Amino acid sequence: MANKKGPAFLMAFVGVMAAAAFVSNFLSIPVGTSRVHLGNSIALLAGMLFGGPLGALASGLGSALFDVVYGFADPVAGGAVPPILEAVVTFINKGLMALVCGIIVNDRKNRLSRDIVIYIGAIAGAFLYVALFLIKTNLYSLTFTPDLLPVVVPARALTSTINAVIAVLLAPFLYAVLKPALEKSGLHEAVGPMLLDWHG
Numbered sequence: 001m002a003n004k005k006g007p008a009f010l011m012a013f014v015g016v017m018a019a020a021a022f023v024s025n026f027l028s029i030p031v032g033t034s035r036v037h038l039g040n041s042i043a044l045l046a047g048m049l050f051g052g053p054l055g056a057l058a059s060g061l062g063s064a065l066f067d068v069v070y071g072f073a074d075p076v077a078g079g080a081v082p083p084i085l086e087a088v089v090t091f092i093n094k095g096l097m098a099l100v101c102g103i104i105v106n107d108r109k110n111r112l113s114r115d116i117v118i119y120i121g122a123i124a125g126a127f128l129y130v131a132l133f134l135i136k137t138n139l140y141s142l143t144f145t146p147d148l149l150p151v152v153v154p155a156r157a158l159t160s161t162i163n164a165v166i167a168v169l170l171a172p173f174l175y176a177v178l179k180p181a182l183e184k185s186g187l188h189e190a191v192g193p194m195l196l197d198w199h200g
Contacts, residue, residue, distance in 0.1 A: 013182070014058045017046045021062025021094070025070075033075045033152055034159040036166075039063060043094050044125050044171035047102030048118065049182060055102040060095030064088070076152050077140040093132045101125030105175075118172045126164035133160050 021042045028037035043063065047055030064087040066072070071083050104110075104121035112120070137156050141149040 010054075014050060014054055017042070017050065017055075017058035018062035018065070021046060021059050022066050022069075025063060025066040031159045032155045034156045036159055036162050038166070038170070039066070039094070040097065040126060040129060040163045040167035041170040041174070043098045043129070044101045044122050044167050045174050045178075047098035047100070047125060048105045048121065048171060048175040049178060050102065051106045052099040052102035055098040056095035059098035060091040063094040064091035066090075074136075074140055076137055076145055076148060078144045080144050081140070089136060093129060093136070096132065097125045097129040099125075100128050101171075115172075118175065119168065122168045122171050126167045130157075130160045130164050 021039060024042040025037055025039040028035040028039075043055075043059035046059040049055065050058060067083050067087040067090050072086050073079050073083055074081055074086060101121040101124060104124055105118050107117070110117050134153065134157055137153055138149070141152055145152075
């Protein structure tokens with residue numbers, strides 16, 4: 001049983017979540033220069049299940065790998081930002097999304113109802129990403145495609161908000177389904193309080 005709760009066991013779960021983050025980004029519908037997708041839902045779920053730091057690692061790696069494999073170059077940048085640099089930006093932004101959500105959800109000293117805390121974490125993480133995505137869009141457009149600025153920012157604000165709402169609704173549901181099984185497997189014991197709950 002000790003081996004099942006060791007670092008290899010834990011990293012296997014993190015790898016599975018990174019793979020889920022990777023695949024979820026392919027489940028998308030293109031909308032203008034953006035997409036409606038399930039990637040943000042899995043990013044929030046990673047933070048909820050693994051805590052802030054490991055959730056950020058899983059979410060960031062899986063999402064960044066998607067950018068590299070997909071060959072994503074943001075059209076708002078006019079192709080000036082190569083996929084590898086996009087992957088770095090994605091790693092940071094999706095990582096921060098999961099980090100914030102994970103810290104809030106796994107703060108066991110919070111006296112609010114668990115359901116409320118879970119949704120607060122989901123909303124905080126999802127809309128932090130909306131802000132980061134729109135900041136990136138503004139910077140890219142101002143630098144590379146200033147004529148598109150009045151069009152792409154409102155359009156991306158809409159699609160990013162749709163992604164956020166989907167994530168806020170879906171991630172807590174998936175968390176409620178998966179958390180009991182992962183606790184039974186010893187996952188949370190493997191993570192440990194210093195990673196799962198920074199206040200532990």
